[in-house]
Amino acid sequence: MAKLKLKAHHIDRDWCKGCGICVRFCPKHVLQLDDREKAYAAHPEKCIGCRLCEMRCPDLSITVETEEEGEKS
Amino acid sequence: MASVKEYIRERFFPHIWCPGCGHGTVLKSLITAVDQLGLSKNDIVMVSGIGCSSRIAGYVDFHTLHTLHGRALAFATGVKLSKPQLRVMVPMGDGDALAIGGNHFIHAARRNIAMTAIVMNNRIYGMTGGQFSPLSGYGKAATTAPYGNIDHDFDVVQLAKAAGASFVARTTTYHAPQMVEILKQAFTHKGFAVVEILTQCPTYFGRKNKMGEAPDMLEWFKENTTPIGSQAKQKNPSLIERGVFVAEEKAEYCTEYEKVVERAMKGRE
Amino acid sequence: MNPKIHFLQGNEACVEAALYAGVQFYAGYPITPSTEIAEHMAYRLPQKGGKFIQMEDEIASICAIIGASLTGHKVMTATSGPGFSLMQEGLGYAIMAEIPCVIVNVQRGGPSTGLPTGPSQGDIYQARWGTHGDHAIIALTASNHQDIFEITVQAFNMAETYRTPVILLFDEVIGHMRERLIMPEEGEIPVVDRLRTSVKAGVDYHPYLPREDGRLPMSDFGGEHRYNVTGLFHDMWGFPSDNPAVVHGLLRHLVDKIRNNVQAITRYKEYHLEDAQTILISYGCSARSALHVVQNRRARGERLGLLELQSLWPFPYSLVEEKCAEARHIVVVEMNMGQVVRAVKRAVYNPERVVLANRIDGSFITPTDIKNILRLIQGKGV
Numbered sequence: 001m002a003k004l005k006l007k008a009h010h011i012d013r014d015w016c017k018g019c020g021i022c023v024r025f026c027p028k029h030v031l032q033l034d035d036r037e038k039a040y041a042a043h044p045e046k047c048i049g050c051r052l053c054e055m056r057c058p059d060l061s062i063t064v065e066t067e068e069e070g071e072k073s
Numbered sequence: 074m075a076s077v078k079e080y081i082r083e084r085f086f087p088h089i090w091c092p093g094c095g096h097g098t099v100l101k102s103l104i105t106a107v108d109q110l111g112l113s114k115n116d117i118v119m120v121s122g123i124g125c126s127s128r129i130a131g132y133v134d135f136h137t138l139h140t141l142h143g144r145a146l147a148f149a150t151g152v153k154l155s156k157p158q159l160r161v162m163v164p165m166g167d168g169d170a171l172a173i174g175g176n177h178f179i180h181a182a183r184r185n186i187a188m189t190a191i192v193m194n195n196r197i198y199g200m201t202g203g204q205f206s207p208l209s210g211y212g213k214a215a216t217t218a219p220y221g222n223i224d225h226d227f228d229v230v231q232l233a234k235a236a237g238a239s240f241v242a243r244t245t246t247y248h249a250p251q252m253v254e255i256l257k258q259a260f261t262h263k264g265f266a267v268v269e270i271l272t273q274c275p276t277y278f279g280r281k282n283k284m285g286e287a288p289d290m291l292e293w294f295k296e297n298t299t300p301i302g303s304q305a306k307q308k309n310p311s312l313i314e315r316g317v318f319v320a321e322e323k324a325e326y327c328t329e330y331e332k333v334v335e336r337a338m339k340g341r342e
Numbered sequence: 343m344n345p346k347i348h349f350l351q352g353n354e355a356c357v358e359a360a361l362y363a364g365v366q367f368y369a370g371y372p373i374t375p376s377t378e379i380a381e382h383m384a385y386r387l388p389q390k391g392g393k394f395i396q397m398e399d400e401i402a403s404i405c406a407i408i409g410a411s412l413t414g415h416k417v418m419t420a421t422s423g424p425g426f427s428l429m430q431e432g433l434g435y436a437i438m439a440e441i442p443c444v445i446v447n448v449q450r451g452g453p454s455t456g457l458p459t460g461p462s463q464g465d466i467y468q469a470r471w472g473t474h475g476d477h478a479i480i481a482l483t484a485s486n487h488q489d490i491f492e493i494t495v496q497a498f499n500m501a502e503t504y505r506t507p508v509i510l511l512f513d514e515v516i517g518h519m520r521e522r523l524i525m526p527e528e529g530e531i532p533v534v535d536r537l538r539t540s541v542k543a544g545v546d547y548h549p550y551l552p553r554e555d556g557r558l559p560m561s562d563f564g565g566e567h568r569y570n571v572t573g574l575f576h577d578m579w580g581f582p583s584d585n586p587a588v589v590h591g592l593l594r595h596l597v598d599k600i601r602n603n604v605q606a607i608t609r610y611k612e613y614h615l616e617d618a619q620t621i622l623i624s625y626g627c628s629a630r631s632a633l634h635v636v637q638n639r640r641a642r643g644e645r646l647g648l649l650e651l652q653s654l655w656p657f658p659y660s661l662v663e664e665k666c667a668e669a670r671h672i673v674v675v676e677m678n679m680g681q682v683v684r685a686v687k688r689a690v691y692n693p694e695r696v697v698l699a700n701r702i703d704g705s706f707i708t709p710t711d712i713k714n715i716l717r718l719i720q721g722k723g724v
Contacts, residue, residue: 015086019093019275024288025247055105055249056291058097059087060077085581118563120409131570131581136563138412139572139582140405141435147402151409151417152563154393155367159413159564180398330393337388 003069004049009041015061022053022062080104080114081132089128091199093287095246095272099164099193100129102249106256112160119162120149122174125199125274126166135162143174146181146190153188157327160260161188168198168206171229175207182236182265186326189259189266190238192229195274203277214281229269230318239264241319245271245294248315255317264325271298271313348523352516353378355487355523356420356446357386359494362526363533365444366392366415369406371399371425374458375514376448379420400425404432408441412571414536414562416498420446423456426465427472433507434473435573437596440550440558442501442536444494446510448517449626451704460704461514463626466681469509470655476593478600480607481509481655485516485629487523492531493609493652499534500607504599505558511654513677515627515706536560541567550592551578556599600656608661609652614640618647620716621666622699623686624675625651627706632675634709635716654682662689671719672696677707 009031018037031053032042039062041047049066081104090096107117117135121127123142130137136159140148145163153161170178170192181190197215198204205215210226218224233241240262242255252270259266273279273290284290299305301316348358357379360368368387370380380396387394393410397403400421407417421429426447436443449465451457465472469481480500484493490512497508539559541547543566552558561567570580575592577583600607613636615621624632629650639646649665651658662685666672672695674683680698687693699715701707714724 015088017087017092019287021093021288021291025291052249055101055253056098056246057101058090058094058246058287059092060081060097060101061087063077114568115564115566131572134568136568137570138409138563139570139574140408141431141573144401144405144432147397147405148409150395150397150402151367151369151406151411152413153409154395154406155410155415155417156413156562156564176398177402180402330388330395334388334391334393337385338391 004066005069006044006047006049007065007067009044009047010063010065011039011041012061013038015059017059019058021056021058025056026053075108077101077104080107080134082134085132088132090125091276093273093275094125095195095274096125096129096193098246098249099191099252099270099272100132102252103162103164103191103256104133105253106260109253110257110260112260116158117160117162118149118152119164120145120152121163122165122169123200124166124169126164126169126193129164143169143172144177145169146174146177149188150181150184150186153186154327154330157187162191162260163188164191164193166199167192167194167196167208171232172207179232179236182233182238182267184326185237185239185264185323187262187264189256189262189268192267192269193272194229194269195272195278197274197278199274199277203281209278215277216281229267233267234319237265238267239319239321239323240266240317242267242317243269243271243313244315245298246273247291247294248298251315258317258320262320264323346525348525349520350487350523351378351518351520352487352490352512353448353518354382355490356494356510356512357382358523358525359491360418360444360498361386361390362491362531363495363498364416364535365418365498367407367410367417368392368419369395369397369403369410370419370421371397371403373400373422373425375450375517376420376422376425376446378517379446379448400428401431404429404436404445407443408432408436408439411441411443412563414560416442416502416536418444418446420448422448423450423452423465424454426468430473434475434477436507437473437477437479438573439571440505440596441507442505443507444497444501444510445507446512449511449513457704459514461627461677461706462702462704463513463628463677463681465511466654466678469511476597478597479509479655480504480506480600480653481511482609482653483511483626484652485626485650487516487521489652490516491523491526495531495533496609499532502534502536503557504603505560506600511626513627538562539567543567548578549580550576552595552599556602604656604658604660607653607656608658610658610661611650611652612665613637613648613650615647615649615665617645618669619645620647620671620673620719621669622646622648622673622675622712623651623662623682624648625654625682628675628677631707631709631712635712638709651682657685657689659685659689662686663691666690669695673699673712673715673719675699675707675712677701
């Protein structure tokens with residue numbers, strides 16, 4: 001299987017309630033809460049596209065868009 | 074997967090659940106399981122009871138029946154038996170499913186009627202503000218146990234097994250990928266399926282019992298659960314096992330009733 | 343033997359009538375004196391391709407029939423006294439969510455476990471107000487097996503017409519008594535089928551938006567329209583709402599759809615009312631004794647008449663007022679401490695004309711019991 005590469009994190013700021021679950025459990029510490037307590041991708045370059053943030057987000061506010069390594073966007 | 078928005082009633086978002094409440098993770102996993110199985114929205118009926126958990130039915134774009142406290146499985150039994158081709162999902166809270174609805178739970182399991190009972194176990198009554206539930210556990214704190222809870226809890230998995238459920242599993246909101254896989258198995262199981270999901274209520278159970286914020290409670294699920302039959306469990310029997318405990322073939326109620334109809338009609342000739 | 347003539351229990355007549363009306367789903371729990379309804383349903387329903395299920399209690403029974411009604415089926419449950427108390431929660435849900443269903447209460451003596459095998463008519467007000475909150479309800483009754491048949495079919499028809507639960511208030515006497523029933527031919531009694539929406543798939547369907555005639559076409563669960571059903575106050579899509587205008591509108595609708603149709607719902611029979619100086623008002627098993635007295639006295643030239651009510655809720659106030667306008671005495675014959683008599687007193691001018699002839703000891707009220715009251719009224723002593 002080809003390796004997945006991040007294309008974008010889509011975070012719905014209206015839906016995010018800032019619980020911090022995505023921040024705590026991101027294996028690469030990609031996500032952080034901003035000064036309004038909304039999640040954002042502080043280090044998108046470290047993302048491995050595992051989608052754990054998307055799966056655990058209780059607010060359904062995260063979508064991780066990925067593409068296969070080498071694909072052109 | 075198709076966008077999560079294909080399956081929800083977007084106009085009601087953001088949802089009413091508190092920040093960090095695990096119920097949203099259950100909703101997300103449920104949608105993911107439905108999408109991965111390629112189920113048709115028109116074939117799904119979600120029946121819920123009363124409480125924080127029951128609000129899940131309002132958010133999904135299926136046929137949805139938001140019923141009475143504890144009675145979801147009884148309503149669902151009428152839906153399923155009258156139209157067996159429908160897929161019936163019954164998300165319930167722990168108080169909903171096992172206190173006021175305990176009897177319905179036992180008898181739905183005993184009949185082995187094909188539907189999925191999802192027990193969203195956060196060990197507290199959240200909607201009414203943090204009273205102890207039958208699954209809070211001895212010694213826990215709640216607004217109706219200001220001097221400590223003296224009620225003992227019970228094991229949902231053991232209860233479901235004893236009552237005759239033909240599929241019984243447990244997972245947590247921390248283990249979302251496992252939750253999706255278990256829900257997929259449950260949704261396609263031909264019989265009564267029970268999925269207990271340990272979920273966090275940071276607002277009441279967490280705060281009352283000094284378990285920290287939502288991420289800390291997820292950490293607790295990670296540290297205190299283990300796959301069924303693991304070595305860790307042998308070393309530390311207090312660990313809670315996760316996984317599929319029962320998955321067996323057993324005469325299913327609606328299928329059996331079709332045979333009753335056949336016999337009754339033969340008698341008429 | 344004529345195959346159309348049957349000799350059976352009232353409970354069995356009720357089942358045959360439900361099948362005639364098209365019942366497809368029954369859920370129940372055994373309780374005296376209604377159990378024969380469950381037994382006969384378990385036997386008869388699968389013969390017609392329908393479904394019978396014995397639930398774990400009466401709460402579950404009424405919930406199950408509501409679920410089955412939503413998938414597009416005609417549904418029924420039956421119970422007695424304590425079971426009817428347990429069903430009040432589900433009854434309120436069916437009222438709020440506007441679910442067509444029929445609930446039979448074969449009354450026995452109460453309160454509590456009371457007299458399981460003794461007759462009573464003590465649940466008249468429980469049928470009206472047993473579930474909490476403002477609401478309207480339809481409750482029907484009958485005094486013989488031919489009428490049980492007819493009124494049971496009407497109960498299903500009204501449930502579909504008004505999208506509401508309908509209660510059949512029978513009693514131990516007529517439930518267990520055996521007598522003749524002439525089975526009506528197909529088509530002899532009109533049967534109302536479920537009104538389904540003509541809104542096409544993909545077009546916004548409003549399950550809770552009444553048409554101009556007040557009716558709400560339904561869409562079966564599993565069909566093209568996915569909507570929400572709840573016991574909370576809800577908008578026209580079925581989603582919870584606490585908007586005061588929505589709450590007010592829905593409550594008015596729930597009450598008015600019954601209240602505005604009292605005339606269409608009212609069922610009664612009358613015997614010799616035209617010149618009656620004394621009118622007996624009765625229903626259910628009590629009406630049998632009342633009718634006996636009326637026929638007996640008429641034969642002797644006494645101006646006695648009987649108004650037999652077959653619909654108790656909504657109470658037919660105008661009918662009672664009109665029929666009793668000229669009467670000198672109005673005697674309500676019933677087997678309770680005075681339930682329908684209260685409504686009759688509210689209905690008529692000069693309510694001091696109204697007296698109660700009752701019996702509350704678990705024995706069937708006899709013509710002699712009624713005659714004793716008549717002697718008192720007429721100043722003859724007992």
